[in-house]
Amino acid sequence: MIMNNGNHKIEEFFCRNMEQIKNPIIKSFLANAKNLYLVEKAILYPTDCNMKMVDETFQSHYIKVQKIKYVSNLIYFYSLDFDKKRRRLHDRFLLIVDDGLTRTGIARNDERIEEGLLDTVEDEQLFQSLQNLTDKQLQILEMIYVKDCSIKTIAETLQTTPQNISNLHRKALKKLHQMLKKEED
Numbered sequence: 299m300i301m302n303n304g305n306h307k308i309e310e311f312f313c314r315n316m317e318q319i320k321n322p323i324i325k326s327f328l329a330n331a332k333n334l335y336l337v338e339k340a341i342l343y344p345t346d347c348n349m350k351m352v353d354e355t356f357q358s359h360y361i362k363v364q365k366i367k368y369v370s371n372l373i374y375f376y377s378l379d380f381d382k383k384r385r386r387l388h389d390r391f392l393l394i395v396d397d398g399l400t401r402t403g404i405a406r407n408d409e410r411i412e413e414g415l416l417d418t419v420e421d422e423q424l425f426q427s428l429q430n431l432t433d434k435q436l437q438i439l440e441m442i443y444v445k446d447c448s449i450k451t452i453a454e455t456l457q458t459t460p461q462n463i464s465n466l467h468r469k470a471l472k473k474l475h476q477m478l479k480k481e482e483d
Contacts, residue, residue, distance in 0.1 A: 311341045327359045415440040427477040435470035438463060 318324060328334050336355055340348040415436060419425045428436060434456075441447040441455070449467070453460040 308338050308341050323360060323363055326363065327356055330359075333359065415444050418444060423478060423481050424474075427474050427481075430477060431470055431473060435466055435473070438466050439470055442467060 312319060319328065328337065333352075333355055336348070336352045340352045416425065416428055419428060428439075431439070437456075438452060441452045442449075447455070449460045449463050453463045456463065
């Protein structure tokens with residue numbers, strides 16, 4: 299393909315231009331075997347035609363790289379903008395299930411009916427078991443499952459530690475489980 303005495307010329311060219319060859323665009327251009335062959339041919343036979351061929355090929359490669367970079371940046375920044383918009387809309391329009399609705403489904407501005415845990419339970423066994431819990435345990439279960447409060451929020455409301463709330467919650471569930479299991483047997 300290329301003569302041995304030409305190898306010395308090619309090596310000398312690449313050594314002389316080592317700094318430019320480290321450029322990522324030139325590296326990617328030379329990574330293609332056809333492009334490397336064109337460059338080697340232009341080094342060995344520096345005619346206007348060979349030089350023009352390398353120049354045109356590199357220009358098309360450079361334009362292709364620019365297009366890819368542009369599209370990549372577009373995708374990246376549009377995805378960031380999309381996430382920001384989605385988060386902003388999500389935070390703006392939070393879903394509050396049945397907030398402010400009466401039992402008939404008609405919304406009243408001034409009047410809110412607060413339903414407790416016992417009001418929402420339809421299963422008779424579970425209702426009886428819930429009535430056997432302490433007031434504090436019932437209040438914690440209500441705040442967790444009806445009002446969707448976090449353990450930390452409940453601890454602040456009841457002026458106790460999150461560990462205490464967690465323990466009372468666990469004990470209430472264990473007690474409910476035992477009572478329901480006893481009724482099944």
